[in-house]
Amino acid sequence: MTQRLYAPIILLLVMIFLIGPFFIIVAASFSAGDTLAFPPQGFSLKWIAKVFTVESFRQSFAVSMFLAIGGTLTALLLGIPASYAMSRYKLPLSETVRFLVSTPIIVPGIIVGLALLRYFVIPVGLSITLALFLAHTALVLPYAVRVVSASLANLRSDMEEAAVLLGSSRLGAFFRVVLPNIRGGILAAFILGFVTSFNQVPVSLFLSGPGVRTLPIDMLGYMEIVFDPSVAALSALLAFLSIGIVFAAERFLGFSRYV
Amino acid sequence: MFQNRTEALALALPAAVFAALVFVVPVVLLLSEGFKSADQWTLSAYVDFFSQSLNRTVFLRTLKLGALVTLAAAVIGYATAYAIVSLPPGAKGKMIGLVVLPLMISPVARTYAWIVILGRTGIVNQALMAVGLTDEPFRILFTETAVFIGLLQLFLPLMVISLISALENLPRDAVPAARVLGANWFQVFWKVILPLTREGLVVGGTLVFTGSMTAYITPAILGGSKVLMLETLLYQQVTVANNFVSASVIAFILIVMSFAANILLKRIATARNRT
Numbered sequence: 001m002t003q004r005l006y007a008p009i010i011l012l013l014v015m016i017f018l019i020g021p022f023f024i025i026v027a028a029s030f031s032a033g034d035t036l037a038f039p040p041q042g043f044s045l046k047w048i049a050k051v052f053t054v055e056s057f058r059q060s061f062a063v064s065m066f067l068a069i070g071g072t073l074t075a076l077l078l079g080i081p082a083s084y085a086m087s088r089y090k091l092p093l094s095e096t097v098r099f100l101v102s103t104p105i106i107v108p109g110i111i112v113g114l115a116l117l118r119y120f121v122i123p124v125g126l127s128i129t130l131a132l133f134l135a136h137t138a139l140v141l142p143y144a145v146r147v148v149s150a151s152l153a154n155l156r157s158d159m160e161e162a163a164v165l166l167g168s169s170r171l172g173a174f175f176r177v178v179l180p181n182i183r184g185g186i187l188a189a190f191i192l193g194f195v196t197s198f199n200q201v202p203v204s205l206f207l208s209g210p211g212v213r214t215l216p217i218d219m220l221g222y223m224e225i226v227f228d229p230s231v232a233a234l235s236a237l238l239a240f241l242s243i244g245i246v247f248a249a250e251r252f253l254g255f256s257r258y259v
Numbered sequence: 260m261f262q263n264r265t266e267a268l269a270l271a272l273p274a275a276v277f278a279a280l281v282f283v284v285p286v287v288l289l290l291s292e293g294f295k296s297a298d299q300w301t302l303s304a305y306v307d308f309f310s311q312s313l314n315r316t317v318f319l320r321t322l323k324l325g326a327l328v329t330l331a332a333a334v335i336g337y338a339t340a341y342a343i344v345s346l347p348p349g350a351k352g353k354m355i356g357l358v359v360l361p362l363m364i365s366p367v368a369r370t371y372a373w374i375v376i377l378g379r380t381g382i383v384n385q386a387l388m389a390v391g392l393t394d395e396p397f398r399i400l401f402t403e404t405a406v407f408i409g410l411l412q413l414f415l416p417l418m419v420i421s422l423i424s425a426l427e428n429l430p431r432d433a434v435p436a437a438r439v440l441g442a443n444w445f446q447v448f449w450k451v452i453l454p455l456t457r458e459g460l461v462v463g464g465t466l467v468f469t470g471s472m473t474a475y476i477t478p479a480i481l482g483g484s485k486v487l488m489l490e491t492l493l494y495q496q497v498t499v500a501n502n503f504v505s506a507s508v509i510a511f512i513l514i515v516m517s518f519a520a521n522i523l524l525k526r527i528a529t530a531r532n533r534t
Contacts, residue, residue: 007342011354014339014419017412018361021372024382028375038375038382082274089267097271100278106521107286108473110490111510114497115285134281141278170261199365202475205494216367220479223371232375235368242363250356 029233071136079144109203151185293507425459
C-alpha cells in the first residue's frame with residue numbers, strides 16, 4: 001500500500017514545486033488590484049491589456065523577435081554546412097571546428113556580453129543592435145550544430161553517395177536528397193534556438209542602449225521600478241506562447257525525437 | 260565519406276571563423292586583462308580580488324549554493340525519477356513532458372513567481388500567520404534560502420531528466436532481486452541503484468552545478484545586493500564600480516569552472532561509448 005502511494009505523492013509534490021509558481025503568475029495577472037499579490041484581488045483583464053500598451057514592451061518585444069528569428073536563421077545558415085562537413089567529409093582540424101562552434105554553450109553568457117561591449121561596442125563603435133545580433137547568433141550556433149548533426153547521423157550517407165554516382169552534382173545531392181530528409185531536424189533546431197534566444201538574459205545584460213534592449217532585460221528593469229501585475233501578465237503571455245510553440249512542434253513533428 | 264578537403268573547409272570555416280571572432284577572441288582578450296598590469300603578466304589582480312572579504316564571501320557562497328542545490332536536486336531527483344520510471348508508458352511520457360515544460364518558460368517569469376510566494380505578504384507568510392506559527396512575517400526574500408529555492412526550481416528538471424535515462428537502463432530485476440535477498444530500501448539505493456546510475460547522476464549534477472554557479476537572474480531577483488553571487492557581483496563590478504579587472508577575474512573563475520565541468524561530462528560520455 002505504501003508503495004502504491006509513493007509515486008503519486010512524490011510526483012504531486014514535485015509538480016507543485018515545479019509548475020505551481022507558474023499558475024500563481026497566471027492567477028496574479030488576472031488581478032484587479034494594483035500590486036502583485038496572491039490570492040489575486042478581484043478579477044480583471046486590465047493588466048493583460050496594459051502589457052500591450054506599454055511602449056517599451058512593444059519595442060523590446062520587436063527586438064527580441066528579430067534576434068530570435070534572425071539570429072537562429074543565421075546560426076542555421078552557418079551551422080548546417082558546418083554540420084554537413086563534420087559528418088560527411090574528412091575534415092581537417094575537425095576537433096578544432098567542433099570545439100569552436102560549441103564554445104558558446106560553455107562560456108557563461110554574461111562574459112560574452114561584457115567582452116563584446118568592451119572590445120567591439122566601445123572601441124570600434126559597433127552598434128548595440130548588431131552586437132546583440134552577433135551574440136544571439138553565436139549563442140544559438142551550438143544548438144543548431146548539435147540538432148542538425150544528430151539528424152545527419154540518422155540519415156544514411158550512401159543515399160547522397162548514390163545520387164552523386166548517378167550523376168547529380170554534390171550540391172544537387174545536398175538540396176535534393178539530404179535537405180528534404182533532415183527538414184524535421186532543422187525545424188526542431190529552429191524552435192530550440194528560437195526559445196533559447198528569446199528567453200536569454202545574461203548575454204544581453206551589458207548590451208542595452210537607448211531604445212534597444214531585449215524583452216527579458218526590459219522586464220527585469222521594469223520590475224525594479226514598478227511592482228504592478230503587468231510583468232506577471234507579460235510572463236504568463238510569453239509562457240503560453242513558448243508552450244504553444246513547443247506543443248505544436250511536438251504534436252506535428254515529434255520534436256522530442258530531435259532534441 | 261567525401262574526400263575533398265577544400266570543399267569540407269569551405270563548408271565548415273564560416274561557422275568556425277564566426278565563433279572565433281565573435282566569441283573566442285573577445286573573451287580571451289577580456290580574460291587577459293586580469294593577468295596584466297602595466298603590460299606585465301602578473302597574478303596581482305587575483306591576489307587583490309581574494310584579499311577582499313566581500314569577494315571571498317561571494318565566491319564561497321556561490322560554491323556553497325551550487326553544492327547545496329546540486330545535493331538537493333540529486334535527492335529529490337532520484338525520488339522523482341524513480342517514481343516516473345515506474346509509471347505505465349503513457350503516463351510516463353506525460354510526466355516527462357510536465358518536467359520539461361518549465362524549461363521552456365522564461366527564467367525571468369519563473370523566478371518572478373517566487374516574489375509572490377516568498378515575499379513579506381506572500382503565500383508562505385500568509386499561511387504561517389494564519390496557522391499562528393508567527394505574528395511577524397518572516398523575511399525570506401533576499402536571503403540565501405530564497406536564492407536556493409529559486410535555483411532548485413530552475414535546475415531540478417535537468418537532474419530529473421538525466422536520472423530518468425539512467426534509471427531506464429537499470430536492469431529490470433536488479434531492485435526486486437536485492438529486495439528478495441533481504442536488502443532494505445536504504446541498502447537497495449546505496450548498493451544497487453546508486454552504483455548503476457552514477458553516470459546519470461554525474462551528468463545531471465554537472466548541469467545543475469554549473470547552471471547554479473553561473474546563474475544571474477535568480478540571485479539578481481531573489482537575492483538582490485544582499486545575497487550576491489559571482490555573476491551578480493560581476494555585473495555590479497562593471498556597472499557600479501567600473502572595475503573591469505575585477506570583472507575579468509570573476510569571468511576567469513566562472514569559465515574555469517564551466518570548462519572543468521564540461522571536460523568531466525565529455526570524459527563520462529566517451530567512457531560510456533567505449534563500454
